[in-house]
Amino acid sequence: MTTAVILQLHEAARVLVPAGTKGEISLPILQLAVKGGWIMAILGVLSLIAVYIFIERYLVISRASREDKNFMNNIRSFILAGKLESAKDLCQTNNSPIGRMIEKGLLRLGRPLNDINAAIENVGKLEVSRLEKNVAGLATIAGASPMLGFLGTVIGMIRAFYDMSMAGNNINISLLSGGIYQAMVTTVGGLIVGITAYILYNLLVARIQKVVYILEIRTSEFMDLLHEPAKK
Numbered sequence: 001m002t003t004a005v006i007l008q009l010h011e012a013a014r015v016l017v018p019a020g021t022k023g024e025i026s027l028p029i030l031q032l033a034v035k036g037g038w039i040m041a042i043l044g045v046l047s048l049i050a051v052y053i054f055i056e057r058y059l060v061i062s063r064a065s066r067e068d069k070n071f072m073n074n075i076r077s078f079i080l081a082g083k084l085e086s087a088k089d090l091c092q093t094n095n096s097p098i099g100r101m102i103e104k105g106l107l108r109l110g111r112p113l114n115d116i117n118a119a120i121e122n123v124g125k126l127e128v129s130r131l132e133k134n135v136a137g138l139a140t141i142a143g144a145s146p147m148l149g150f151l152g153t154v155i156g157m158i159r160a161f162y163d164m165s166m167a168g169n170n171i172n173i174s175l176l177s178g179g180i181y182q183a184m185v186t187t188v189g190g191l192i193v194g195i196t197a198y199i200l201y202n203l204l205v206a207r208i209q210k211v212v213y214i215l216e217i218r219t220s221e222f223m224d225l226l227h228e229p230a231k232k
Helices: 002-016 029-036 038-065 071-080 084-094 097-107 113-131 135-167 173-231
Strands: none
Touching: 038 113, 038 135, 038 173, 071 084, 071 097, 071 173, 084 097, 097 113, 097 173, 113 173, 135 173
């Protein structure tokens, strides 16, 4: 039985790969997706969700990472001149994580510096939490997609062996090709979606870390600024 299956596989490969093609086979992507079954449909949906999350978060993080180079200089000038209302108006006009953090600090002026620093840090944590919205979903897709692909592999192999058991001695290559086809296609699909989502996730994390670094620097500058009048 095994010898017959091997001979049939060899014959199918010879038919599918005509002479002179050097083993190259053209497989339409749509046909591959259809052969993969319902698991490929789920992977397709997950891939669309991953792309949507990446584009939406990338735009949000890009806006958050933009900063006016003169913002902190203007805040410094207003504070040293005693124009706190002008400084608050500038923060509201800036409409950025940095502006909201500095505004919170200005609203706490007159309290101990530790309280001001804690208030700014709390606002910073909220801003970072907003930037990280749905990013965990991208990480979930990166981890779940290969597992779904492997699930399709197992289902496909079970289907192939079931067809073999039901065929008895009348095994035909067409009985095995469907299950093996599904097994291989879902594996590749799961890995492609998973690897892509993993790369996109790390790109977002790297950009968020850059924003966090900028927020920490501006917080330190603001706290140093509050110490300056006391030193004079």
